[in-house]
Amino acid sequence: xxxxxxxxxxxxxxxxxxxxxxxxxxxxxxxxxxxxxxxxxxxxxxxxxxxxxxxxxxxxxxxxxxxxxxxxxxxxxxxxxxxxxxxxxxxx
Ligand SMILES: [Zn+2]
Numbered sequence: 001x002x003x004x005x006x007x008x009x010x011x012x013x014x015x016x017x018x019x020x021x022x023x024x025x026x027x028x029x030x031x032x033x034x035x036x037x038x039x040x041x042x043x044x045x046x047x048x049x050x051x052x053x054x055x056x057x058x059x060x061x062x063x064x065x066x067x068x069x070x071x072x073x074x075x076x077x078x079x080x081x082x083x084x085x086x087x088x089x090x091x092x
Contacts, residue, residue, distance in 0.1 A: 051091060058089035 040048075058081060062068035067082030074080075081089060 054091045055089045058085045061085055061088070 059079075062081050062085045065082060065085060068080070068085055071082045072078055072080045
């Protein structure tokens with residue numbers, strides 16, 4: 001990525017931006033790439049996979065649930081769930 005034709009000032013600016021991004025990614029709880037990071041610890045990955053399964057299962061059940069339909073109608077949010085299925089989606 002080192003191009004000598006790029007003026008020094010632009011390279012310096014780009015470096016400053018990269019520095020800022022790197023600092024931001026070091027901020028705990030902020031990194032948006034963390035979920036996809038292969039370095040994520042196995043327990044966290046397992047939790048994430050389990051959560052995904054729970055959400056999918058709850059959404060499947062919600063399709064045939066009149067309470068979920070009522071909740072969606074009431075809030076106008078097409079992904080809304082009734083309290084029972086919401087609890088299921090959260091693994092409660
Ligand atoms: Zn429901």
